[in-house]
Amino acid sequence: MRIIVPMAGRGSRLRPHTLTVPKPLIPIAGKPIVQRLVEDIAKVLKEEIEEIAFIIGDFGEQVEKDLVEIANNLGAKGTIYHQDKPLGTGHAIMCAKDSLSGPVVIAYADTLIRADFKLDPDADSVIWVKQVDDPSAFGVVKMNEKKEIVELVEKPENFVSDLAVIGIYYFKDVGVLKNELQTVLDNNIIHGGEYQINDGIKGMMAKGYTFVPGEVDEWMDCGNKNVTVDTNNRMLGFLSKDGEKLVSETAVVENAEIIPPCYIGENVVIRNSSVGPNVSLGNNSTIADSSVKNSLIQTNSSIKNANLDNAMIGNNASFDGNFTSISIGDYSVLE
Incomplete structure (x- = not known):
C-alpha cells in the first residue's frame, strides 16, 4: 500500500502562519497536520505502508527531510515530488506518476479524520465522505440503490445527498486512475483553469469501475485560523x-x-x-x-x-x- 499526499499549496487562507511554514507542517496538538493525517490513515488501513509520496512546492531542503522522516517513522519509504505550477489536483497527482501503481490512498494534507472501518475488497475505489448539514457548500456523492457512487456533484444547488467528499480516496489499482488522468492532460480537460482528479474518476466510472463511500466519524479542516x-x-x-x-x-x-x-x-x-x-x-x-x-x-x-x-x-x-x-x-x- 502507498499513500500519496498532494500538498504543494502554501495555504493563503492561513496567513501569516504559512508565510514561513507550509500549511501541512503547522502543528496540531504538537504534531504537523500532515504527520497526523498519514498516521491516522495508517491506523485505519491496518496494512503495511510501503511508500508515502509527498507532492510539494518549493518548500526547501529541511521540509523535504522532515517529510521523509515522517514516512520513515511509519516504516515507509519517503518520496518527494514537486509541482512547480498550481495546475490542480489532477496535475498534482500526475507529478507523482512514478509512484502510481498498485493499491494507493490519495489524501490532501489540509484535513484530519477520525475513522474506523475496513476497506471493501470488492470495490475498485473508496471515496471517503462525511455527512454535513449544508451540502450546497461542498462537493458531494450521488449513489444508486446499491449504495455505489455513480456521480460527483460540486456544490449542488438542488439536493443530491448530504455526504461531502473530504479529499481522501482509495484505489485498488491506481494505475487505472493514472491512465484516465493522462487522458485528461492530453485532451486539456480543464475546470476553473485546473486539471481535476474528479475528471479522472468520472472516466473510471464511465468504464464501469465500482466506487463506494467510506464514511468517517470526524472530519476536521485546517483552512483558516x-x-x-x-x-x-x-x-x-x-x-x-x-x-x-x-x-x-x-x-x-x-x-x-x-x-x-x-x-x-x-x-x-x-x-x-x-x-x-x-x-x-x-x-x-x-x-x-x-x-x-x-x-x-x-x-x-x-x-x-x-x-x-x-x-x-x-x-x-x-x-x-x-x-x-x-x-x-x-x-x-x-x-
Missing part, C-alpha cells in the same frame, strides 16, 4: 480520551494551573498563569502572568500579561498585551 484553532481543540479532546500523554515531563509549572486537555511541549515554562482548556504550547515557549484557553501557540514564543482565547501564535513570537482573539505569525513582536 479559526477552524485550525477549533481543530486543535477537538484533536486535544480525542487524544485525551485515547489516554495519550500530552504534557512533557520537562515542562516547568510554577504557581500555575493547567486545565486539560492541553498539549504542553518540551521545556515549556508556565508561571503565574492559567492554561487551558484546549491549548497547545510548542517546545521552549513561555507563558507568564497570563490566561490562555482555546489557543494554539507554536515553538520558542513568549506570552505575558495576556488574556488569550481563540488565539493562534507562530514560532519565535513575542506578545505582551490586552488583545484576546489574535493571529500572529512567526517572528512577530507585539509589546
